[in-house]
Amino acid sequence: MTAPDAAGLRRLTRELLAAHPPATTGRTDFLRARFDAGLAWVHYPAGLGGLDAPRSLQPVVDAELAAANAPDNDPRRIGIGLGMAAPTVLTYGTDEQKRRFLRPLWVGEEVWCQLFSEPGAGSDLAALGTRAVRDGEDWVVDGQKVWTSSAHVARWAILIARTDPDVPKHRGISYFICDMTDPGVEVRPLRQITGEAEFNEVFLTGVRIPDSRRLGPVGEGWKVAQTTLMNERVSIGGARIPREGGMIGPVARTWRERPELRTHDLHQRLLTLWVEAEVARLTGARLRQQLVAGQPGPEGSGMKLAFARLNQEISGLEVELLGNEGLLYSDWTMRRPELVDFTGRDAGYRYLRSKGNSIEGGTSEVLLNIVAERVLGLPVEPRNDKDIAWKDLTR
Helix, strand or coil: CCEEEEEEEHHHHHHHHHHCCCCCHHHHHHHHHHHHHHCCCCCEEEECCCCCCCHHHHHHHHHHHHHHHCCCCCCCCCCCHHHHHHHHHHHCCHHHHHHHHHHHHHCCCCCEECCCCCHHHHHCHHHCCCCEEEEEEEEEEEEEECCCCCCCCCEEEEEEECCCCEEEEEEEEEEEEEEECCCCCEEEEEECCCCCCCEEEEEEEEEEEEEEEEECCCEHHHHHHHHHHHHHHHHHHHCHHHHCCHHHHHHHHHHHHHHCCCHHHHHHHHHHHHHHHHCCCCCHHHHHHHCCCCCCCHHHHHHHCCCCCCCHHHHHHHHHCCHHHHHHCCCCCCCCCCCCCCCCCCHHHHHHHHHHHHHCCCCHHHHHHHHHHHCCCCCCCCCCCCCEEEEHHHC
């Protein structure tokens, strides 16, 4: 079947709307129908929510649906599934895995989380120590993960674990899909500086994962994880936003609505950050256009770097602009939110929450190395553990 062009996608979208009017169709039913029509992510294969169409044509579908007030799948709530799990399952999953996981993931019926970082393996993720030992048709997993967003609401997790301690650290890792409801999975909240516990630590004790839920060959989990991580950085730093979207929006609104707060110095700083935010937004658009031709590359690390720096500088400017008001904080109540919201609530929340932007999704220090080595072509940083078996590393 030939992939549809823009006109064909408009026709298919209107047929979907006619058969399932948003005003009278339940949200979940509508989203399932949209997936089955191939209009979820049009660049995915037919039968898996797509139509093998160019990625660049997705906005054609989105515009038609938005004009009809059709429901979306609440991407902020299921961002890990959409931005990280789905591309990895599509690239490395079996046909059965793709059919099982992609539809409920996209519809939002099943939330995903990411079990990568550990207390002793954050920036040096390949040093992870969570073990997976083969036992017949299962793998038995023991270990601890940390900084796990949305683990408290997740049904599934993408998990990397060490399956061979006798080889160098990058070569002894395998990649699994973990059922968060299985016995032995314990989720504990990590209360953050904002007062919320959006992050968690996850303890895995004798968790049995069928081999049928492994992604990629045994021992090649690091290669599979690179697909996840590159997509993660694009999804964090290169998200599609309108002009004055993201962190710069609330500051610009305050500037326009509160002239009594203005000073010359703040004006100059706001102009500089506004321009930088717009450059980052347009660079993100260009990066998404490059994705049409293939998988994301290391350029996404540069976008994520810019995202973290801008968020922290803009939120700091906002607190300063508000003066005494900027010192207030609305609510320290401990809660476990269902979604990650970088710009929600008030200026104090934005200022505190942005501090995590340079840690989550890859620390800025690690991303600087990636940009230096893989984008700029600078000499690779010396590594003295490259050929040493993981079990012999100093920890």
